[in-house]
Amino acid sequence: MSQVPLERKVLSENDRIAGQVRGRFAQDGVLCLNLISSPGSGKTTLLESTLEAFSANERVAVLTGDIQTENDAARLRRFGFPVRQITTGGTCHLDARMVERALAEWSPGAFDLLFIENVGNLVCPASYDLGEAAKIVVLSVTEGEDKPLKYPAIFLKSKLLVLSKTDLLPYVPFNIAAAEDNARRINPAIEIVKLSCLTGAGLDSWQQWIAERRRGLKARAELVT
Amino acid sequence: MHELGIASSVLREAQQEAQKHPRARLRMVKLRVGEMSGVNPEALHFCFEVLVRDSHLEPLQLEIESCARQQRCPACAHIFRVANYSLACPQCGEAKTEFVSGDELELVSLEMEDYEPGAA
Numbered sequence: 001m002s003q004v005p006l007e008r009k010v011l012s013e014n015d016r017i018a019g020q021v022r023g024r025f026a027q028d029g030v031l032c033l034n035l036i037s038s039p040g041s042g043k044t045t046l047l048e049s050t051l052e053a054f055s056a057n058e059r060v061a062v063l064t065g066d067i068q069t070e071n072d073a074a075r076l077r078r079f080g081f082p083v084r085q086i087t088t089g090g091t092c093h094l095d096a097r098m099v100e101r102a103l104a105e106w107s108p109g110a111f112d113l114l115f116i117e118n119v120g121n122l123v124c125p126a127s128y129d130l131g132e133a134a135k136i137v138v139l140s141v142t143e144g145e146d147k148p149l150k151y152p153a154i155f156l157k158s159k160l161l162v163l164s165k166t167d168l169l170p171y172v173p174f175n176i177a178a179a180e181d182n183a184r185r186i187n188p189a190i191e192i193v194k195l196s197c198l199t200g201a202g203l204d205s206w207q208q209w210i211a212e213r214r215r216g217l218k219a220r221a222e223l224v225t
Numbered sequence: 226m227h228e229l230g231i232a233s234s235v236l237r238e239a240q241q242e243a244q245k246h247p248r249a250r251l252r253m254v255k256l257r258v259g260e261m262s263g264v265n266p267e268a269l270h271f272c273f274e275v276l277v278r279d280s281h282l283e284p285l286q287l288e289i290e291s292c293a294r295q296q297r298c299p300a301c302a303h304i305f306r307v308a309n310y311s312l313a314c315p316q317c318g319e320a321k322t323e324f325v326s327g328d329e330l331e332l333v334s335l336e337m338e339d340y341e342p343g344a345a
Contacts, residue, residue, distance in 0.1 A: 002249065002339075004242060006332040010234050010256065092227055124227035126263040127330065149310065153263030156328065185310040188321060 017096035021131030037138035039120030051079035061111035093124035145179035167196035232272035249337035259329040294327030
């Protein structure tokens, strides 16, 4: 019997492709944000509110992942920005190859802000790097405030937590302070934005968070050139 | 539930490596899985067995080394295992500690058995 040492990541092939995608984003000056949540937490609604607020000359695009149907893409196309649906046909997450394929159909420089709406799932998308600048986890107040403790991987890997549907707080027994505390117990550095797409409360903080990231990207690009 | 995809990635990587050793047969794959990886070792074992069963890979085994989350204290350099979600340093009490490990999903090694192709 002999031992063959390997010492490499199981998903090294995915990570290799994600690295190429990230390289392309860096070259084209694209900020890519990967939105992850359980089904029904409001990712698509958040993107609708986000796209609605952008002026038509903004260069924004969306890749939206689902197991089946083009429904989300149809909802998001109404705002006039380029949107592509990735239907995984059963797979519970997007991987870097799916993103690479979808991107190949777009010409370089078509956008400088790309939202990826992952398949609704709080577990599997955490394992797959898509080449994004940041993972963003969305948690709605109709879910449990202990979700960060139950699904720690995604809260550990996300830069931002969006607590959505805050308009429902008067009607549901959701302790928002406990939810924030639980998220920080897993990831002390996680940033948190609370918002309601129905009333618009907190959307400004979300837009500001994105704007800051875009400015940071631009400043870094100018530093390099 | 993406353990089936992970298991098939493991098998693909292991088989690719095994091809470099024509005079040996793959017997065991060793993995390292962190508790913060989002991968359930039990489900991974199950999926691995399903993929291997009745295939030419049988009786290939999977061994998983589970890893706890570890943090490092920037104040006193103490490295500790996290229990009960408490990230504060147990040695000096520093509240802000740094993530060290616990999100591993790694191929550690393969165990190969000598094998003569063509021999009975």
